[in-house]
Amino acid sequence: MAQTRIGTDAIIASSCAQAQDWLARHYPGITIAADGSRPRLEIQIDYLDGMAVHTLVTDTTLCLRLPCQTDGYVLVTHAEGQLALAADQDELQPLPAGAAVVDARRVTAWSFGPGRYETILIDAARLHGRLSQSIERPVPHRVKFLPAGDSVPSGVRFAGELVRAARRYFNADGGPHAIAPDIVQSVQDAVIFAMLKEIPHNYSVYMARRHTGPSPRHVRRAIEYIHANATAALGLADIANAARVSIRTLQAGFAKFKGFTPMGYVKRVRLEGAHADLRTAGAEQSIADIARRWGFSHLGQFARDYRMAFGETPSETRRGD
Template sequence: MKTTPTGLTFEPTKDAKAMNKIVRTREYGRDPEKLAAIISSSTSRFAVERVSDGFSFDCQVVTTGPLTFVQAAYEGEIWNRRQAAGDKLVLLFPQSGGATIHMNEQDLVSAPSQITIVDSAYNKGMSICGPRSHLTAVLSFAELQTRLSNLFGIPVKRDMGFHPEIDISTGPGLLLKQLANLLNEGLRDESLLQKSPMALTNLVDGFLNHLLFSVPHAYSKKLHTEVNANPRHVKRAIEFMRSHISQPITLEQIVAASGAGMRALQLGFRQFQSATPMGYLRNLRLEAVQAELASNPATTSVSDVATKWGFAQMGRFAADYHARFGELPSQTLRNRRQ
């Protein structure tokens, strides 16, 4: 039985729209061909061989943006044989039972104590001896390459050399598992997560960024040594903000000055500044106001200074100022006079 795919979209940006389109499918039963169909893609085909009697399966697949999750349960023994080299990175989160992932040079045993990370270009398939259940996360190398390229400012090769086994009980592996479970459960049926597109986008970004920053791979050392303060596009954006701090600049102008796309810039600011680009600009302007109120003897009006540095709504400005500095702007001015 297969359900009809459903979709969910919203309109803020083209990137957000693509990220939040959700497609779900489900297949279950005893037919190996149906199992092969649901775990295959246009670029990666499988053939399923039933090894023993009593075989059955239940697979639920959900896709959003660059991520696909497959929640699978099996009974009996089967061989999933890959028909051609794949182009995806596969993360296997075991829940019960055992399986063996067959690679070109070695076999990897998938057990509930660890996440298995597989480059499908070197994978020959998987043998399963049920009962077995696992959650699989599938993502494109192109997405990871784009994220790393945006951080480094240079092209990144596809072969990333992720460590194949990660302890699932503590540290990075445990958090990766928790994020995968949260996303998988939140994308099924009509959950609250689907009614909050920004929360969904942030969770997907969090999952992918945690994978890149916390799981060992060929670019880990470069990532943690060269991308120390800000990647180049974030630096260019900040330089543009500082040069135009008192002018009414827009997010689109900041993006253009950075030389990156909207999504890459927002991702860079979240990762390295814990703020949005416009939030960072607001903080720069607040600091300029605070410095002038605290040090300029000619200053007599809070509203004049706030307007000079680009604040038009005095109530919102006062609240933001208090949240950042722990006092109202009038108090800063009063303290200087004293």
């Protein structure tokens, strides 16, 4: 992403070569191909610290190929046309209508039909940090967003309006105008929170069960202990001793602030650990070996719990489906 804290760059191009040379300043190695011999392209990139807003208007079908992936997430807030992408060198697949979030690190190509598009690229470290603060636990692996439905959720729409308002102010009357860093961060937080709250993902269960206000210290101590010892044999007494409270106080704290029982929280952490291992394990490690490593002795129950948690079977995760 650009090093400048806040800035705008734009071009009206009448050829792929012109647009490609301009975009290569922001995304080195990018290539553009168009159906028409003389396309007309309008591209604008607005940088708001760890966020980049891209606006594209095209009168022909474009294919953008990216040799170097960006470590971030792309929120599609507006798509007036046919939009498709390729992930991990696979073929182009159309994106569903409405809001969508894709992992930019996996995208190798974008296809835009004639129309107007707006996307927001958000730095992965910033999104992971905001998510970790919200759910009061580590984010050990990538956020996997699911389709949001046919329409853009109201919170995402509102967050997009905030970004557009910041852009208008920055560029008003010939700009640029200074914007306080705290305001920029607030705009970013609004976008990230709207994404995490309104578009389903693999951490949504924690967002849904997160109660208002920070967890008390004994709950945080218990959570740290669970994460540090998730592959070991854990019982309620072990966790309560680590948190330095009674079992009853521990259970009440988790019920109020996490929406889980302590052992239910342990189970979820173990499922996530198994999920991360299945995505990266070599051929010599079986699903059963990974499940047992994370404390699951009943493989049938593990498979059922896993599918409920992640929307896919352990074997589907392993294949990368």
